[in-house]
Amino acid sequence: MSENRNKGSRKPAGGSTNTWSMSHQAATQSMGDRDLRNRKIFSELLEMMLEVNRTMEDHFLEFTTREMQGPPLNEESYAQTIREQQGRIRDLMSKIVKLLWSEVVDNLGLKQPPSAQDSSIDITGRPTALSFRQPDQPDLRQREFEVAFVSYFLSKRGSDISTSYHKNFQNYEDYQRDKYHEETNPLGFLNLSTSENKLCLDLMTERVTWDPQGLCGSVHSLREEVARFLSYYCKAPYYIDPENVVVLNGCCSVFSALAMVLCDPGEAFLVPTPFCGGFVFTSSLYAKVELIFVYLESEVTAENTHPFQLTVEKLELVLMEAKSKAKKVRGLLLSNPQNPLGDVYSLESLMQYLIFAKRHKLHVIMDEVYMLSVFDESIKFHSVLSIESLPDPQRTHMIWGTSKDFGIAGFRFGALYTYNKEVASAVSSFGYLHSISGIAQYKLCRLLQDREWINRMYLPVNHCRLRFAHKYVTDQLEALKIPFLNRGSGLYIWINLKEYLEPCTFEEEKALHQRFLAHKLMLSRGKSFTCKEPGWFRLIFAENHQQLREGE
Template sequence: MERAGRAGGAASTRHHPCDSSSTRRSSSSSSRSLFLSERGHRIMSYTGILQDGFSMYSANKFDEARNPEGIINLGTSENKLSVDLMATRLGQPDMYHVDPVTLCYGDWRGHAFLKKEMARFLTDYCKAPRPLDSENVVVVNGCGSLFTALSAVLCDPGDGILIPTPYYGIIDEDIRHYSGVRTVHVPLSGVPSEDETHPFQLTVPKLETALEAAKKEGMRIRAVILINPNNPLGDIYPADALLSYLEFAKRHELHVIMDEIYMLTIFIKGPKFTSVLSFDRLPDPDRTHVMWSLSKDFAASGLRVGVLYTENRDVIRALGKVAYVHGVPGPLQYSVSQILRDREWIDRVFLPTNHERLRKAHRYMTDRLRAMGVPYLERASGLYVWADFRQFLQSDTFVAEKDMWIALIKSKVLISPGQAFYCPEPGWVRLVFAESMTRLKLGMDRLESALPKLKLLTNSAQTSKGDQPNASSALPSDSLEDLIGLLRKQIHSSDWLEQNKAEHFAKSNPEVYESFQQLLKK
């Protein structure tokens, strides 16, 4: 289910989330620490929507027995549906053979036994045309560390990396904190143009435009990051489109960092995933680097194992110099190699069971969204749904989007707003469905209960727009008393009441009127 964006584009009062205090702010901007460097102070002060949301959730987690009024987390992209499968497999006796060599210093890029198994795994599941070379494999403790290390060896401080928006916003922290590298956005619109087939479509002209704009500002662009399958959209790049992006990068001598972390999390038959490692010939193999991890595809975000495959020997040598601070414990490398070697379990137990569970949860969430009248992008990959919540914003701004996000947290359900992914248009959200059915159902129940209140406030704000230019925005509350109090504030000292007698309001806003009537009955 897809819905075109609003006509007319962005409102003039919008602020891009990159520049919004709601996305990045200093927690102690007025006072400097006596103990930290400038960089240390910047790192300490850095925060954002995803971190703030997870902190609020962590302080008040839902628990069926101990905290039933706690927050349900539909905001963090983590596969809670199949952790039992991984826990059971990791508990088998063959996981716990401790070779003395794994307790000693080794190759910081990964033990040879794991790199060989990883090369075989990527050869098979990425459908490489020929066996991949284990000497081109680098193993570190997660893809976040890979982004950090790659940005350090490919870029200098102040350099830029192109990345289409929306995208997983934590990448900014990965490349900025240590390396001082900046992301340069390629904005994608929820309104497809005449020659585009779907919302938020990436095209080469958009890449060219962003690159030229950065050059005019005097910035040196060193690379482009592509996430396939995409987070948060769930898009899967067609092979011809993917090849065109690689050819664009070659023309401009840009490195391509391919994040394929969701490559096995495609749970609906139809869309075909194409890994860049499946191409018989890459346009620029020395500048093409592919990363993958067990975190998403194997429901194991706590293992912290990420892998890079690159044919560039200089990049491999440079990464080897910094990999010792990103190393994976030797005994864990052995366990991971055992997992990757067990194709019987992967192909006949884990993947089919995981995909079936994801299909069921995805179907449940999207059925509920349709029933609520919430548009979303129908996609076949990932752990989440990219949904259009613009109808619940009091204004077409990122401030209103954050207000909505806070209101939902007050209703004890955490989602991730679009500004966390640098979406250029306010009102889009990411909802994670890879949760137990009990918690998913309760989370959607809470969402369904909160949305009519948001819609009521949105319609009231639109009705009174212009009547009270100095009126302050109020957040929705769980109580009917607070909701009525807000309406009274809007009515006071204005002609709102004359324009909105009950009969007129019921005719012009039937859905809102019905919602309000239901609230009165509670």
């Protein structure tokens, strides 16, 4: 045997070379064919598993709805049985995944994720046996077995984006599949969670469909109309330059673009909590900007003259802590009126926050999307654009859109006004990806131009209906002895359900939220607003009267 090999060489000697080469090529080709076959089987199995899962989900939804039309005597026991059934099915699916991984993971060269290692544990490390549509986890279409294979189809970034999206918006997807309708689906989901103004759909539908000039009339540019609109309704003391206005397809797009041009990945904004949870997803999706929370408390003390009060002292403390951890803070994010609290900042408070930001050379992003939804006439709203002597105008940026104030979220319109031309120029480049359709621009121009209709018809009627709906809901809350923040702005009420939590923990808050969902009622829980205290929920009152009555 040694005579057939060259000493010190791993190459076959003499005439064996061709034989070895041919056999090696055949083996390589065979391995390649087998690899392709395995991948094909893998793909087919995965698609079948996903289809089986979707089919079972549809079955259980239909089964539950049918049973709810004739509710059993012990409804809680019935719901528990359904949860146990789903837990067993999920456990079976996880075992299938485990088997598939053991057979093919080596051939495919993939890394086995933690979720496939224990069929009784979900991707967060919690038991899954009795899990039933957990509000903070991916829905039934994104369970362990699907997450286990996600690396086969997606990059790590794609997997993170998908998981983050489903985690934040799963309940809305459930609602879209099973919406309440007074006649066709009376047992569907009542959505008192999504912040939309449904009270003036009749007025807005009539206004956007009526146009005496048709599409042939002359139209000013949308940016010019937005500049005039903001100048008038924000009571701006100076000229609002259309060149400093940027319009994109939604306020989230505006904020995301602004975060991109103001921060490098890993840098941060300060944001007082509770706050709109959509900022978390929007800041991380493209810009990879961190939000550093300034936690506010509900207790009234010598320092806090009202619940959840923001003070400069709290901002200074959190900024100092961030710097001690080598965090680079680039700005301060504020909402006015505040969501979900409903607070409207006084001019004095607003100036204190702006002076703090100037002292530390921080950008200030003012989200004023509810500025025309202040329905209590005793409350004075101060736009950041109304301040005559801004402490640092080059670092002051304001966002507004029509989704909340006019209830037309489907138009996908958001506007930025900044005094900084460099920032405006940089953000405007995102119009290449996030532009507004020509028809929507035309309709928005016509709407914003019609100041007489807005002042004489829309705003008086809208504010009147908001007051009526707010009083109706707060009267019900008082009758039930449920504490809440009684504010006069926005479309929502911040309610305190701590009394129904025993013990008062975020786990119990989640369980209460789950019970609401089991009874087809959608509210937003405090954890989704990064509230420091468990037990708070946001309830949308700007809904038609029939749905508000159904939600009682």
